[in-house]
Amino acid sequence: MPRLAITSGEPAGIGPDLLLVLGARESDGADFLAKLPVELVILGDRGVFDERAKLLGLTYDWPDHDAEAPSEAGTIRFLNLPTSQPVQAGRLAPRNAMHVLALLDRAADGCTAGEFIGMVTAPVHKGVINDAGIAFSGHTEYLADRVGGHPVMMLTALNDTAHPLRVALATTHLPLADVPGAISQQLITEVLDILNRDLCSWLGKPRPRILVCGLNPHAGESGHLGREEIDVIGPALEQARESGINAIGPLPADTLFTPQHLNHADAILAMYHDQGLPVLKFAGFGEAVNITLGLPIIRTSVDHGTALNIAGSGKAEGGSLRAAILCALSRAGLSA
Numbered sequence: 001m002p003r004l005a006i007t008s009g010e011p012a013g014i015g016p017d018l019l020l021v022l023g024a025r026e027s028d029g030a031d032f033l034a035k036l037p038v039e040l041v042i043l044g045d046r047g048v049f050d051e052r053a054k055l056l057g058l059t060y061d062w063p064d065h066d067a068e069a070p071s072e073a074g075t076i077r078f079l080n081l082p083t084s085q086p087v088q089a090g091r092l093a094p095r096n097a098m099h100v101l102a103l104l105d106r107a108a109d110g111c112t113a114g115e116f117i118g119m120v121t122a123p124v125h126k127g128v129i130n131d132a133g134i135a136f137s138g139h140t141e142y143l144a145d146r147v148g149g150h151p152v153m154m155l156t157a158l159n160d161t162a163h164p165l166r167v168a169l170a171t172t173h174l175p176l177a178d179v180p181g182a183i184s185q186q187l188i189t190e191v192l193d194i195l196n197r198d199l200c201s202w203l204g205k206p207r208p209r210i211l212v213c214g215l216n217p218h219a220g221e222s223g224h225l226g227r228e229e230i231d232v233i234g235p236a237l238e239q240a241r242e243s244g245i246n247a248i249g250p251l252p253a254d255t256l257f258t259p260q261h262l263n264h265a266d267a268i269l270a271m272y273h274d275q276g277l278p279v280l281k282f283a284g285f286g287e288a289v290n291i292t293l294g295l296p297i298i299r300t301s302v303d304h305g306t307a308l309n310i311a312g313s314g315k316a317e318g319g320s321l322r323a324a325i326l327c328a329l330s331r332a333g334l335s336a
């Protein structure tokens with residue numbers, strides 16, 4: 001029976017809460033779990049989970065992960081990787097940054113080795129990892145450094161299943177001032193190629209329709225509001241079309257994100273993080289999934305952050321985590 005890894009992320013955030021709610025004896029997650037055609041292996045610190053379970057009034061009984069033991073569908077095992085410093089819900093500690101990265105390393109290595117069919121990640125706090133002196137911009141980039149590939153971030157909002165909104169990004173975690181310099185013809189063609197191949201194989205669409213945003217207001221207004229559309233994005237789309245990709249644009253981002261366009265699109269390619277993701281989160285925050293395309297392993301994630309303000313309170317909603325698990329299974333060719 002295949003195993004799916006789930007990293008619990010920042011230990012002071014809501015990752016442990018969400019996982020406990022998913023698999024606690026008292027939770028209503030039993031029906032969801034029972035239908036899963038995999039064993040879940042949760043990576044975290046047992047002490048943190050014990051403390052958080054007490055805080056939330058939950059109990060759990062997940063045995064230790066044993067790669068040699070037979071696995072059982074619809075059950076949870078725990079892979080214990082200790083934190084360096086005691087954890088208080090909602091309080092960040094830079095000394096635990098290495099723990100957060102160790103969870104990712106262990107899960108990614110297990111995926112590469114075939115121990116896990118994929119990994120689902122609960123949120124990490126990017127700031128505190130940098131505060132610990134480690135350059136880190138996100139799972140997306142970190143995992144590509146670990147396992148290889150050109151990572152492309154795509155979020156999908158599944159609330160309207162007739163027209164699921166899929167938004168991929170040409171650049172990921174960059175300061176806004178660095179975005180124009182990073183947008184090159186080569187980057188756009190590479191990202192379009194990865195996005196197109198992924199949609200073809202995952203969704204079985206022979207020629208997915210990809211709408212591409214411009215960078216500037218009104219897609220540059222014929223060069224009067226910026227030239228990237230004329231000098232870089234337009235030629236990249238021409239090249240992509242020549243190789244058979246159904247890429248349309250560059251279109252003004254503000255009119256592209258309207259039903260008239262979205263109802264006929266399989267995916268949107270936005271130029272930068274805050275061009276695409278606010279629309280996606282407005283459409284489906286709490287139920288959406290973040291997928292890293294272009295890696296040799298399967299990785300999906302929740303659509304939200306560490307939510308330190310509600311960690312340990314029982315208020316964390318698990319819809320996105322469940323969606324991320326189902327999405328990882330779908331990408332592995334399994335269904336619940």
Ligand SMILES: NC(=O)C1=CN([C@@H]2O[C@H](COP(=O)(O)OP(=O)(O)OC[C@H]3O[C@@H](n4cnc5c(N)ncnc54)[C@H](O)[C@@H]3O)[C@@H](O)[C@H]2O)C=CC1
Nearest residue numbers: 122123124125126127301304305306307309310315316317
């Ligand atoms: N995949 C990941 O690892 C991600 C990590 N982050 C990181 O999270 C940290 C905090 O980011 P913020 O911008 O504050 O966003 P956030 O998503 O953590 O919080 C925004 C608001 O949404 C609420 N919220 C978030 N998730 C919720 C849930 N499951 N149930 C109920 N309410 C929820 C929070 O309480 C807060 O009011 C940052 O360091 C950021 O880098 C952000 C997005 C994704």
Ligand SMILES: NCC(=O)COP(=O)(O)O
Nearest residue numbers: 138139140141277290301
């Ligand atoms: N806003 C989504 C996000 O920043 C997720 O980043 P990552 O940690 O999945 O790379």
